[in-house]
Amino acid sequence: ETGVTQTPRHLVMGMTNKKSLKCEQHLGHNAMYWYKQSAKKPLELMFVYSLEERVENNSVPSRFSPECPNSSHLFLHLHTLQPEDSALYLCASSQVAPIIGQGAADTQYFGPGTRLTVL
Amino acid sequence: AQKITQTQPGMFVQEKEAVTLDCTYDTSDQSYGLFWYKQPSSGEMIFLIYQGSYDEQNATEGRYSLNFQKARKSANLVISASQLGDSAMYFCAMREGWITGGGNKLTFGTGTQLKVEL
Numbered sequence: 051e052t053g054v055t056q057t058p059r060h061l062v063m064g065m066t067n068k069k070s071l072k073c074e075q076h077l078g079h080n081a082m083y084w085y086k087q088s089a090k091k092p093l094e095l096m097f098v099y100s101l102e103e104r105v106e107n108n109s110v111p112s113r114f115s116p117e118c119p120n121s122s123h124l125f126l127h128l129h130t131l132q133p134e135d136s137a138l139y140l141c142a143s144s145q146v147a148p149i150i151g152q153g154a155a156d157t158q159y160f161g162p163g164t165r166l167t168v169l
Numbered sequence: 170a171q172k173i174t175q176t177q178p179g180m181f182v183q184e185k186e187a188v189t190l191d192c193t194y195d196t197s198d199q200s201y202g203l204f205w206y207k208q209p210s211s212g213e214m215i216f217l218i219y220q221g222s223y224d225e226q227n228a229t230e231g232r233y234s235l236n237f238q239k240a241r242k243s244a245n246l247v248i249s250a251s252q253l254g255d256s257a258m259y260f261c262a263m264r265e266g267w268i269t270g271g272g273n274k275l276t277f278g279t280g281t282q283l284k285v286e287l
Contacts, residue, residue: 059212081272092173093260093277100271138212146271153221156264156273157204160214 052076054161056141062167063131071126071164073141082124083142083158084116093140099124100146131168138163172196173261173278180283182251189236190246190281192261198222202264203244204275205235209257217259220244251285258282 054075063069075082084096098106099118113135115127124141140163147156174193182188194203205217220228220235228235236245248255259282262275 083272090279092279093275095274098268098272100268103270105268105270105272106274140212140214142214144273147267147273154202154204154219156267157216157219158273158275159216160206163212165212 054141054143054159056139056161056164058164059162060165060167062169063128064169065131065133067131068127068129070128071139071141071166073124073126073143073161075122075124075141075143075159075161077143077159079143079145079159080121081144081146081156082118082121083144084124084126085140085142085160087138087140087163089137097126128166131166133168136166136168138165172265172276173263175261175278175281177281178279180281182248182283182285184253184285184287185250187247187249188251188283190248190259190261190283192244192246192278194242194244194261194263196242196263196265198265203235203237204262204264205233205244205246206260206262207255207257208260208280214260218246248283253285253287256283256285 057072081100086094096110097116117125141161142158144156144158201222203220206214218230218233232249234247258280260280261278
């Protein structure tokens with residue numbers, strides 16, 4: 051497989067369930083991202099991992115718990131979600147820019163997303 | 170304040186015609202990058218084209234070109250010879266900075282839904 055993959059593609063869960071979203075990148079990148087895409091809202095950055103360390107948590111509620119066991123895998127653990135958490139969850143990966151400045155070397159590449167519905 | 174503005178929620182274009190999708194941005198940084206992504210109904214965000222703030226030439230990638238007007242803070246995407254497969258949501262995004270420890274931050278617009286008609 052190539053690029054960025056996400057499983058499952060669709061998930062329906064109750065508010066008391068615990069589930070996990072999985073993301074895997076095959077691009078040799080060393081930074082990974084979780085985004086939330088709700089209807090009629092811009093993409094919201096949730097978490098960023100760089101070299102397997104969490105470097106950004108964008109004020110995300112604790113019911114979302116990320117995990118990055120290695121540079122190729124990223125998980126989002128979900129528990130006691132609310133109906134307003136229903137959205138498309140997108141994973142992305144990028145190279146950490148070797149030199150900060152111009153250039154597209156750290157372009158983010160996205161997976162197909164997991165469509166989450168919380169009942 | 171909204172940093173990326175896409176004022177066209179929906180656009181229609183005839184097959185084989187060219188179409189321009191508008192994007193304006195707001196930043197006080199001198200160094201920034203602008204990206205366009207395509208999102209078909211399947212959900213995946215597909216990277217199309219990049220323009221750096223110091224790039225003197227407009228970026229081109231196949232049928233995609235970016236009309237970059239720095240003084241006006243606009244970065245419009247031009248798709249030439251539209252195809253039915255171009256029907257999708259298109260997002261403009263800006264990279265303003267980098268995250269301490271690695272990674273970069275993108276700010277996205279609300280997108281433009283493009284429909285290509287026969």
